Amino acid sequence: MLKSVTIGIDIGGTKTALGLIDELGNCLSDDTFPTCAQEDFNRFIANLSERIEKLVVRFSHACRLAGIGVAAPNANYFHGTIETPSNFKWGRVEIVKQLQKHFHVPVAITNDAKAAALGEMIYGEAKGMRDFMVVTLGTGLGSGIVVNGELLYGHDGHAGELGHTIIEPRGRQCGCGREGCLEMYVSSRGLCRTVFEFLSSRRDDSKFRQMSFSELTAKKVYEAAIAGDSLALDAFEYTGKILGCALANAAAYFSPQAIIIFGGLANAGDLLLSPTQKNFEANLLNVYRGKIKIVLSRTPSTPKGSAAVLGASVFIQKEFGKNRRQEI
């Protein structure tokens, strides 16, 4: 009998990753290519379809493709669309319909942070949990929230915009047109902004005094912190402080069992995690204290380095389950 497999796809601002995943979560083969988000979407979908086909054909002697799960920024689960994410020139694209037409299997799309949460629930830090949050720290800040064992979508699919809660009235300008959003403080861009705020308000020396705003990256701040640059170290401390306070408020809404940190900035490890945990605990309401762990993600990556691919695969498998329940 042919083995049932799914394709998980993780569309990022710069790179798209896909993998052929079996029902036990083994990645049989995977692939990555540049997203080219500034170019035509039709070119992207042709490229993606070709690469999916290659993976599937290679294993067609032993496997049957059961479905395709897609994780992308600004994904609309209910409409099957990607809706004009910032840094993408695609506008609103009906990616689910296009992949369905091509492959004649069930296709569904969800937000990248939501897919990460599902990956974490099945293979990562949230195994066996029914109430937890995943916070993804990359260029921006996303969140995937699981309540009663199910992803939280809200009435229109837009729940979980933790990055756009306002934590500082009249604070830093955000791309969303408002001011003081959490992701302007806690994200790789936020970290760089903090460095520049410190350069303006403090007197101590730092290698960043010789660097322009455009040159600065979170990676450079990380390397400077590791090398002992006090301004870089404090920037991480400040980022963790803001994140810890924000998560203490999130805990009062959800009372989760764990909060899992995922994505590029999470690679800073204890530099970010320690101040986050400390400020989280200090700002928690009594009933939650000592009960909620904040940990770094442990979802295994595909060989080519994407963890969200596994989440996207879990996502489409869960969708099968939902459809089966509806049929009964």
Add this chain to the structure above:
Amino acid sequence: MLKSVTIGIDIGGTKTALGLIDELGNCLSDDTFPTCAQEDFNRFIANLSERIEKLVVRFSHACRLAGIGVAAPNANYFHGTIETPSNFKWGRVEIVKQLQKHFHVPVAITNDAKAAALGEMIYGEAKGMRDFMVVTLGTGLGSGIVVNGELLYGHDGHAGELGHTIIEPRGRQCGCGREGCLEMYVSSRGLCRTVFEFLSSRRDDSKFRQMSFSELTAKKVYEAAIAGDSLALDAFEYTGKILGCALANAAAYFSPQAIIIFGGLANAGDLLLSPTQKNFEANLLNVYRGKIKIVLSRTPSTPKGSAAVLGASVFIQKEFGKNRRQEI
């Protein structure tokens, strides 16, 4: 055949209300009595049991008691307990166990705000909705959040502590031991504190300049506002501003279809609702604008004036449904 009825109980800081409710939500009879939260719990439970019995006996020719639902502050759904609410001298009490022993029917307890949310879902403003929030404004601020048609409890029953999200770091001291909690600004106590903050920072005349902190009540602020006292009017405006901003952040977590305002302070009507709606809309992320309504509760009250009694009755009926599903 005997009609199946439930008892709904709403335990408040000053008054306890109970009602005998049929399956269509009709209140066949109801009762209220002073809670006497400063006295012995055993006295309370004896009094409550006697009054339940009277209601049930009166209708025993036509009705069969199917269960008892209790709504109370600091209720723990999982343990069946009330856990040391402020202003109560009871400590931690096993109310569910005691009522079960007495009446030999299913008994369950939930937070008052959560019961209000269920009442709203079946009989009030949230009819047919699966994602909405109820915010109860009384002495404090509570919330009942419904996600995918189910109450949000979190992993330990403590979800929905919206009143204890910190909205002003180093802000007003809260009874929870921290500073800047939302309920210190938006609640009847919060409103009074705002009046005193304004008395200290402003120069305009007000009838409250002749009143002590202990004398001031939300009702007096309301009456002064209606009479045109500018300080009282601004206190409502400020309360609505803080609430609107806080709810805009809550919307980014949950993307609810509606937010319903319930409880004593909600009786101030447009005085509170207008500034809340205005500041909510102004602080919302783009994708939510114009989509989420903020309205006052419309759950019908029992003849003696409690709406939460109906919610408590819905709650125990939903518990039956859960048990039935588990049996299948």
